[in-house]
Amino acid sequence: MLLLAGCGRAQLQPAGPISDAERTILLDSVVIMLAIVVPTIFATLAVAWWYRSSNPRARRQPDFVYSGRVELIIWSIPALVIIFLGGIAWISSHDLDPAQPLPARTAPLDIQVVSLDWKWLFIYPKLGIASVNRLVVPAGVPLHLMLTSASVWNVFWIPQLGSMLYCMNGMADTLYLQADHPGVYRGESAMISGDGFADMHFNAEAVSQDQFDAWVASSRSSGPALDDAAYRDLLRQSVPAHPYTYSSVRAGLFADIVMLRLPPGEGPSGGVASVRPVGLQ
Amino acid sequence: MTLLGKLTWQAIPLQEPLPLYSGLAVVVIMLAVAAWVLAKGYLPYLWREWITSVDHKRIGVMYCILAGVMLLRGFIDAIMMRTQQAMAYNAPGFLPPSHFDQVFSAHGTIMIFFVAMPFVIGLMNVVVPLQLGVRDVAFPTLNSVSFWLTAAGALLVNLSLVIGQFDRTGWLPYPPLSELRYSPGVGVDYYCWALQISGIGTLMTGINFVTTILKLRAPGMHYTRMPMFCWTALASNLLIVAAFPVLTATLAMLLLDRYVGFHFFTDTGGGNSMMFMNLIWAWGHPEVYILALPAFGIYSEVVSTFSNKPLFGYRSMIYATMAICIISFMVWLHHFFTMGAGADVNSIFGIASMIIAVPTGVKIFNWLFTMYGGYVRFSTPMLWSIGFIVTFAIGGMTGVLLAVPPADFQLHNSLFLVAHFHNVIIGAVLFGVFAGYIYWFPKAFGFTLDERLGKWAFWLWLIGFWVAWGPGYVVGLEGMTRRLQHYDVAEWRPWLLVAEAGVFIILLGIIAQIAQIVVSVRTREQRRDVTGDPWDGRNLEWSTASPPPSFNFAVLPDVTDQEPYWDMKARAREIGQLTRPEPQYEPIHMPRNTPTGFVTAFFAVITGFALIWHIWWLVLLGLLGAYATFVVFAWRDHDEELIPAEEVARLDRANRAARAAALAHRQLRRESQLESRE
Numbered sequence A: 001m002l003l004l005a006g007c008g009r010a011q012l013q014p015a016g017p018i019s020d021a022e023r024t025i026l027l028d029s030v031v032i033m034l035a036i037v038v039p040t041i042f043a044t045l046a047v048a049w050w051y052r053s054s055n056p057r058a059r060r061q062p063d064f065v066y067s068g069r070v071e072l073i074i075w076s077i078p079a080l081v082i083i084f085l086g087g088i089a090w091i092s093s094h095d096l097d098p099a100q101p102l103p104a105r106t107a108p109l110d111i112q113v114v115s116l117d118w119k120w121l122f123i124y125p126k127l128g129i130a131s132v133n134r135l136v137v138p139a140g141v142p143l144h145l146m147l148t149s150a151s152v153w154n155v156f157w158i159p160q161l162g163s164m165l166y167c168m169n170g171m172a173d174t175l176y177l178q179a180d181h182p183g184v185y186r187g188e189s190a191m192i193s194g195d196g197f198a199d200m201h202f203n204a205e206a207v208s209q210d211q212f213d214a215w216v217a218s219s220r221s222s223g224p225a226l227d228d229a230a231y232r233d234l235l236r237q238s239v240p241a242h243p244y245t246y247s248s249v250r251a252g253l254f255a256d257i258v259m260l261r262l263p264p265g266e267g268p269s270g271g272v273a274s275v276r277p278v279g280l281q
Numbered sequence B: 001m002t003l004l005g006k007l008t009w010q011a012i013p014l015q016e017p018l019p020l021y022s023g024l025a026v027v028v029i030m031l032a033v034a035a036w037v038l039a040k041g042y043l044p045y046l047w048r049e050w051i052t053s054v055d056h057k058r059i060g061v062m063y064c065i066l067a068g069v070m071l072l073r074g075f076i077d078a079i080m081m082r083t084q085q086a087m088a089y090n091a092p093g094f095l096p097p098s099h100f101d102q103v104f105s106a107h108g109t110i111m112i113f114f115v116a117m118p119f120v121i122g123l124m125n126v127v128v129p130l131q132l133g134v135r136d137v138a139f140p141t142l143n144s145v146s147f148w149l150t151a152a153g154a155l156l157v158n159l160s161l162v163i164g165q166f167d168r169t170g171w172l173p174y175p176p177l178s179e180l181r182y183s184p185g186v187g188v189d190y191y192c193w194a195l196q197i198s199g200i201g202t203l204m205t206g207i208n209f210v211t212t213i214l215k216l217r218a219p220g221m222h223y224t225r226m227p228m229f230c231w232t233a234l235a236s237n238l239l240i241v242a243a244f245p246v247l248t249a250t251l252a253m254l255l256l257d258r259y260v261g262f263h264f265f266t267d268t269g270g271g272n273s274m275m276f277m278n279l280i281w282a283w284g285h286p287e288v289y290i291l292a293l294p295a296f297g298i299y300s301e302v303v304s305t306f307s308n309k310p311l312f313g314y315r316s317m318i319y320a321t322m323a324i325c326i327i328s329f330m331v332w333l334h335h336f337f338t339m340g341a342g343a344d345v346n347s348i349f350g351i352a353s354m355i356i357a358v359p360t361g362v363k364i365f366n367w368l369f370t371m372y373g374g375y376v377r378f379s380t381p382m383l384w385s386i387g388f389i390v391t392f393a394i395g396g397m398t399g400v401l402l403a404v405p406p407a408d409f410q411l412h413n414s415l416f417l418v419a420h421f422h423n424v425i426i427g428a429v430l431f432g433v434f435a436g437y438i439y440w441f442p443k444a445f446g447f448t449l450d451e452r453l454g455k456w457a458f459w460l461w462l463i464g465f466w467v468a469w470g471p472g473y474v475v476g477l478e479g480m481t482r483r484l485q486h487y488d489v490a491e492w493r494p495w496l497l498v499a500e501a502g503v504f505i506i507l508l509g510i511i512a513q514i515a516q517i518v519v520s521v522r523t524r525e526q527r528r529d530v531t532g533d534p535w536d537g538r539n540l541e542w543s544t545a546s547p548p549p550s551f552n553f554a555v556l557p558d559v560t561d562q563e564p565y566w567d568m569k570a571r572a573r574e575i576g577q578l579t580r581p582e583p584q585y586e587p588i589h590m591p592r593n594t595p596t597g598f599v600t601a602f603f604a605v606i607t608g609f610a611l612i613w614h615i616w617w618l619v620l621l622g623l624l625g626a627y628a629t630f631v632v633f634a635w636r637d638h639d640e641e642l643i644p645a646e647e648v649a650r651l652d653r654a655n656r657a658a659r660a661a662a663l664a665h666r667q668l669r670r671e672s673q674l675e676s677r678e
Helices: A002-006 A017-050 A068-095 A209-221 A228-235 A253-258 B017-040 B043-051 B056-087 B097-132 B140-162 B187-215 B228-260 B273-306 B314-330 B332-339 B343-355 B357-371 B380-402 B415-445 B451-477 B492-522 B564-575 B596-612 B616-634 B645-677
Strands: A109-116 A119-124 A129-132 A134-138 A142-149 A154-158 A162-167 A173-178 A183-189 A201-207 A244-246 B588-591 B640-643
Touching: A017 A068, A017 A162, A017 A173, A017 B357, A017 B380, A068 B314, A068 B343, A068 B357, A109 A134, A109 A154, A109 A162, A109 A253, A119 A134, A129 A134, A129 A209, A134 A209, A142 A154, A142 A162, A142 A253, A162 A173, A162 B332, A201 A209, B017 B043, B017 B097, B017 B140, B043 B056, B056 B097, B056 B140, B056 B415, B056 B492, B097 B140, B097 B187, B097 B228, B097 B273, B097 B415, B140 B187, B140 B596, B187 B228, B187 B596, B228 B273, B228 B314, B273 B314, B273 B332, B273 B357, B273 B380, B273 B415, B314 B343, B314 B357, B332 B343, B343 B357, B343 B380, B357 B380, B380 B415, B380 B451, B415 B451, B451 B492, B564 B645, B596 B616
Parallel strands: A109 A142, A134 A201
Antiparallel strands: A109 A119, A119 A129, A129 A244, A142 A173, A154 A162, A154 A183, A183 A201, B588 B640
16 A cells, blocks of 8 residues: 555655755746747747748848847847856755755764665664665655665666665765655666666655654564675675565675675676566566 | 687577567568669679769768668667557566667667768768868768778677677666676677777768868858858867767777776776766767757758748857857766766756757757748758757757756656657757758759658658657656666556657658658659759759769859859849859869778678677788778779869750759749739
């Protein structure tokens, strides 16, 4: 049921402050540009039609080939629009810089995101647990995400929460997001990463603080431990059938991945990647 | 099997019927065409007049044919992708990921490198020397080599259908996915070597045309008298010369990583994969304008001709063109705002990208004012131009939207982005080359194309484009990312079904275009362009016969104004006879045809194929062959042919007679009109 509620909602149905602000920027920019684009389209069609060679009423001006006044106007109109939009771009880029912490009374929740072939690993370093293909977060709490990849590039994206960002091997990107309300939000990879790419989506579930605490407790009490051996399993190319959790995480795992102290994803074995029929988990 | 490197029977996709049969079908068609040519005895003619030709017009036509054939291949890929996504809602569809990934990679690679590029370069080849009033490009043999190397690249890409597989990483092979660890097959190698070979051809084209436009112009053809298409061609070729070496170097680094264990882009070896993205887009963004600027030039020619007016704001258009040319080199980072660069970097590149919209907007307004006060004729080239302005206004707007970094954070790599670049590549570049090819077809072949089918093609393409890519914007805003082999979001499905319908409307448009050619060829005797000026044109290309003689101009024209041919015509109409008395005809030296280009490309294919499959002895053989070809060419004794004065006189007199007759006919009609009015 939660799954259904999360379906089909995206950038234009924001569920957090970042996506909300980005939707405003997006819509404002479109409206500003439409103010010039729509008249231009109609003017083009109208001029072409009125000056059709068969129109006896059109006044022909075959020598009208230059006008300083017209040139001034047609350079100014797009220039002014771009100056205006450029200002919006400058200010909003700084306001919505992905690496900028969100103003909030509560301390942000740290989450380390690792993209693998072809699944997402979410490590909660302070809580000592990890989750595969399911991101559970408390609603109303800022999320401090560190992104990396253990193999090829991916793009971490939860459209309803906002800003996507690259996950790259050997690097860590910072991204702040927040879910304002409880709900299930679709997350995905926005960068081709091989044969299992289409299955690299997950649910981001925002729950109340109590539910979150309960989830943490239950995760701690069951499931395997994420040690080096378990991590090596993750490095193999595969699409997990179901999301699952790890009850504990080896300390410093994320740093070791980012600093390349652990080997990267194995890639296809034997030259051709074998992937089981996908899409029907 | 070391003799054949990595090549074994497993390279033939026997277990995958789809690529195998489609590949075999292509092979059968090619063999059938070859057999037909041999049986009919056309081979000597083809060899003499086309394959070894160094005539810029013939080479231009061959570029356009290559582009047309590759358009069909790329379009089949498009149908397959749309069909896969229409089917694959909670289902695997008919293409497994390994095949689907090849299809979208091949589609992008082919459409950009082997459709848009050769089409644009082909039209430049046919038209630029004629517009400049000269006899050929600066380096005619090099021109032939360029074409055949491009064709060699196209052949290698298509070879991957039957032998081995193509790249599965997208049309730009980002590492680490394209590194050996994650792409151990030959797909990335096919991609790289095909583009290295055709890239050399493109670079030589750039050098050739920059030299031609800067150094070879008719007497009196100052820079500010050059037709707009020549200006945009100059800008485009300057960009080629500056940008293509970057592509070659980037792919060379990737190849070194893959072949000899270098670590330019492997993060684990101390390399940096982000550098690939920067480098590839340092080429990739100018590439967009390499394609778009000549298309803008075509629209300038078409709108002016079919409005019976000179181009409005000619100098303003030159400034706009050169501004785009320069700024296009400073915006590459907008292709990866989401990489995590800081807000300063992102917003500076975002604003730089938006600034391009200013000169582009100016161009649109100048075309609008060119129509203003003119006599607008809605012939097919004009329809494509108006369809372009409307479509491109939207595509340009979504482009500026994507240049706003926070908006891009929510649109990057979504179908919205894909819809945007199809909107500009189809709406600006493809519509432009279609307009240009109908406009200049009579010049190249001596007869006009059927207007009725041309209009059908236009409307089907225009409607088909919007039905196919309008939904792309919608699903992009519903969070759909590109390159999904299957999906489970119900909201996307209806839009993808609409897009599937759109692609079939475009298919009808392509069928109309093929029918247009067939019908026009069959009725060519009725549609002969006798005077060489079917549209009442304004620039020098229309002052020659259609098709022009190999030497283009019996006597190089003397240019005194911005629209030399229009002035000539106007004066002729005034005085009622041709403006110039018959000149003193002299023999003309023209470069001799040579198989150098074809033979070089033959060895380039061998070398490329051998490199892809690690067949080292064959690599050596191919390189030796290519070098030997060069040596033979360099040591030639006889490189020019003399066209005797009588032949020049005969051809030019025929053209003059046709024009004089047309002039007299016009005069007669005017007089009778005046009489009837009295």
